Amino acid sequence: MLTDRVAGALTAMMAGVQIPPFERFYAEHRSEVLRFLRRRVGPDRAEDAFQETFLRALQAYPRLDHAEHLRAWVLTIARHVAIDVARRARPSGELPEDGAEDVRPAYEELAELTDGLSPRERAAIVLRYGYDLGYDQIAAVLASSPEAARQAASSGVRTLRRRMAR
Numbered sequence: 001m002l003t004d005r006v007a008g009a010l011t012a013m014m015a016g017v018q019i020p021p022f023e024r025f026y027a028e029h030r031s032e033v034l035r036f037l038r039r040r041v042g043p044d045r046a047e048d049a050f051q052e053t054f055l056r057a058l059q060a061y062p063r064l065d066h067a068e069h070l071r072a073w074v075l076t077i078a079r080h081v082a083i084d085v086a087r088r089a090r091p092s093g094e095l096p097e098d099g100a101e102d103v104r105p106a107y108e109e110l111a112e113l114t115d116g117l118s119p120r121e122r123a124a125i126v127l128r129y130g131y132d133l134g135y136d137q138i139a140a141v142l143a144s145s146p147e148a149a150r151q152a153a154s155s156g157v158r159t160l161r162r163r164m165a166r
Contacts, residue, residue, distance in 0.1 A: 019067045022058060029071060030054070033078050040082035042136035043146050049085050053078045113160065121156030128153045 020028075033053055038046040056077050064073075110130050114122045120142065127133045127141060128149075138149035 019061075019064050020070075022061050025057075025061070025070060025074075026054060029074050032071070033074055036075060036078050037082060040079070041085045042134050044134045044136065045085055045089075049078070049081045052084075053081045056081070114156070116163075117156050117159060120152045121159065124149055124152035125156040125160075 019025075030050075034046060034050050037049045037053065041049050053074065057074055060077075110126050114125055117125065123142060124138055127138045128135070133141075135146040135149045135153075138153070139146045142149055142152070144152075
């Protein structure tokens with residue numbers, strides 16, 4: 001009788017450390033990983049980072065020995081992916097050659113096109129398409145949310161399209 005109880009406890013304990021199928025692991029951790037990545041790399045880059053995180057996890061999954069700390073494991077992978085994304089987003093650091101001509105700033109190049117837009121739409125378009133900033137960065141400049149920055153740029157583009165269609 002005592003042996004049966006010990007065997008049952010051992011079986012229950014071993015069930016806790018068995019590695020679940022990857023599909024179940026993914027379903028349990030996907031929303032938390034996506035939230036983490038949205039905070040770390042911004043909403044416009046989070047989807048790609050999310051896919052890269054789970055691709056790396058899938059590749060390493062068969063080599064796992066136990067199911068302990070799977071949440072910490074996948075969040076560590078996500079943190080490494082976020083670092084890689086940040087590194088890729090850095091400027092290359094190449095300086096222009098001496099005597100190279102200065103180019104017109106983006107706001108001057110787009111001035112003719114964006115005249116007549118609201119100040120918010122104009123700023124969003126210039127920052128997005130002139131300076132290639134992400135919506136999270138534009139939101140910081142405009143003191144708004146990334147969604148509001150995306151909406152301002154989208155509204156400005158629609159206005160520009162209507163003008164050009166005339």
